[in-house]
Amino acid sequence: MSDTPLTVLERVFGYHSFRGHQQAIIEALWRGEDALVLMPTGGGKSLCYQIPALLRSGTGVVISPLIALMQDQVDALHELGVRAGFLNSTLSREDTLATEQALLNGQLDLLYIAPERLTQPRMLSLLKQIPLALFAIDEAHCVSQWGHDFRSEYLQLGLLHEQFPEVPRIALTATADMRTRTEIAQRLELGSAAHFVSSFDRPNIQYRITQKSNARQQLLRFLRNEHPGDAGIIYCLSRNKVETTASWLQQQGFNALPYHAGLPVAQRRDNQQRFLREDGIIMVATIAFGMGIDKPDVRFVAHLDLPKSIEGYYQETGRAGRDGEPATAWLVYGVEDVIKLRQMLESSAGSEEHKRSERQKLDAMLGLCEITGCRRHALLNYFGEPGTGACGNCDGCLHPARTWDATEAVRKALSCVYRTGQRFGVNHLIDVLRGSENEKVRQFGHQHLSTYGLGTDLPAASWRSIFRQLVARGLLRVDVEGYGSLHLTEACRPILRGEETIHLREDMKEATERSRSRRHQPALPEEDKPLWEALRRLRKQLADEHGVPPYVIFNDRTLLEMVEKRPLKDNELLSVTGVGETKLERFGDDFLELIREHEYAS
Template structure:
């Protein structure tokens, strides 16, 4: 029988229907044409190049920056019976030679390769000696200098079109605005490629953003109330904060691990493997962690610092809930985050055009944080996608924010910035407004200013909220000298003259236990729990034997379907989502034995 995309999907991967644009993308490549694909994290991008690579004669070459994850990706394909290998700097000379020989002898369906190795003359000469099914350029936004994760080695990938003009190419990314998308097509010479843009919506993720008061205690309440025992990621801006936060979470009884570029490579690999293969691990990380992570049961992504852009925020939060089950994207931020990011941006070595672009991205991120309307609607609008005005699954929809006429308070704040010479940061300005009697106030004689003590009616937290929102709105700008001094902008004039009213959002404390108070579990009747746990135990045993994460054996959705359908024969098990022929042959008897034991006693 002639293989088709659907027969490969069923036989190899164990799925019975395509999602979204998958089939159209696969057929585009199958017929020898190019494609540019935007698909959200967890949307099934890998199938879009894996299946056409298996349909074609020759090897599919996948270019990826994810050196640390290539081994896991190849191991997962081996469990499906797919002949796969990788070439990157982590391999020794003998392993490189063995992989190259397998490639030359037609023994690889898929080859994963880092971009810097692909562009070496040795590799290009090797690829010219073999039939090629396709080139897949994963994380394609890395080619764009306007994107959020630029990698200079991606700039050379235009050579694929020049040196292999007859080999179809597919570029894939989860995050790209129109400007980035156009640059991807231009730099990779994909101007004639078919574009496939899937919905950016991840309806299972609940978006929540709140003001930072005591970030650690806020995180602790969030984890204990909603995600005890769950796997998740906590993002921090600095390496030092990653280390101290991970240590503190360990002291609170959580299985937390640090991850950042400053750790030894062996420790990073170990922590990444533990996160992928163990249950309930929390990874505390900088943005160095996460790209390409396929773990489906990440139940939350928490940000203790403000992300630099909506693209980064979307990609990072998208690592939660890849299995389609409920997950939370939780973020706390404050005026210090805004000041710090603005200082980092202005002090960077980029061109003025690049800084201008980064300012716009940060302003958009601040806008997402400060809006009082639906977060999801704003997020999707940013990516050019129409959506309902209310999603019903974000904090703004579930607990609408109130606003207040802050015109008088804003004028006091702006006047204080002016009277103190536009030389001081938020903490000192609040001390002056509230009439604090401390050494710094006396040192500069600010107790004699007309603005001294005029804000005693508003608590410190209230003033921090005012300054945060004024910076976010561009009414105040941050000095780049490292001291965080605030300066007035032209937009202040009509407000100071009393010609324009200002309404600000009213910060409120987070409502406790908003979503789930127990660890996420499939919605199974209580009598099915023993079988569910027995299947999970078997999955973990097999995963340890094969040296792969448990979800590579079968994901939770597949186990849930086994519990619900109780297959007792091989052909019944084969009809379960996620069970292909190779996995049936390798694992079928073991899982059937457990199900039969529960069914027959």
């Protein structure tokens, strides 16, 4: 019987059914059609091109910007019995020539390649000498100049349609609004491609956003109360903050590592490998880290600074909970984040049109932070997916925000901005409102202003919240000269004239979710825990022997099913999700022997 998508899924990958649009996408490529795929992180995008590459004659070519991860991706395919290779700048000349020869000899089912190498004349000449199953363009949002992760080398990928018109192409990404999606289709000449847009909802992720008070202490409480010993990612805006935060976490007893583009290549590679292959590592990183990370058991993603866009926030938080188990997306932000990002945006070298687009993205991100309702509903709505009401798994649903009539306080804040000449930042404005007698207030004579001391009825934290929300609502804007001073906008006139009232969000003490987001452990009966731990130890031992992360051998869900089913024979183990024929052949005896030992001992 000839292979079908389902038989390949079962025989090679060990799964017994497809998810979402996977089967329709695979069958479209199998027929030789093009596809543009939007699927959330953890949704199974790679199967959408790996299975058709195995079904069609020739080699499937995967274009990916993730040079540092190609080795891991290829190693994982080797464990499945798939003939895979990669070509990038990390290979020696000998290894490069050997991989090219394997390609010419028809010995590769899949070839991973960076876009800059693909477009070289020599590489294109090689590809024209062999039968090609398909081209898969991964992380396709990189082609869009309106996207959050533009890569100029992706602009040349339109040549695939011109030079290989008969080879089907699939473009895949986890995040793209309608504008970015349209640009992907245009630049990659995928005008006739079918679009497959999966739900953006990740119901297992709990979204929580709160204001900064003392960010380090807030982070420490979050980690100790909710995620002790868990693997996670902490994002920071600057390289310096990455390094100081990682160092501080190490002093607090956490296994934390830094990652940013300024570190030596060897250190970045080693830290990334440790994160993938060891348990309980926390990676503190800039956005240079994370794209293509397949680690399924990342239990949290934390942001210590405001992301630049909802697209970036969604993709970064999507690296949590790829295994479908509970995970947390936790963010703290403050008015200083807004000021810093607006300064960076205005001082960038982009065109005015590009800056306008970036302003809109930042405003949308601020809107997500300041809403008083369901975060998930707002997130899905941004990507054009109608929400279904309250999700019950975000801070907006679990701890609904209260609002208060802030009209009088807002008028004081706006008046203070005006009377100080629209030349000062938040800290100084708060000092004036609170009646501070510091040197700067006296230097500018602001102790004589009518707004001096008008705000002693509110603590500094409340004024900081007010200014943050006024910037988010567009009633104040940050200057473009880099000094962080606040300026009135036309939108504030009705409030200053007494024609409108305004209600603001009441910042509440941050809630923790001890009961829900504790360190992830499967809910096993006491008698099953010894087998579970023994299976984990065996998996780690085999992973070390094969030089791959433990989840490449088997993921947690597969081990749990082994505990539940207690397979004792080959055919019984083959029925476990995630056990294909090659893995049965390579690892079956070891796992069956261990399960038998536990069965006979009990």
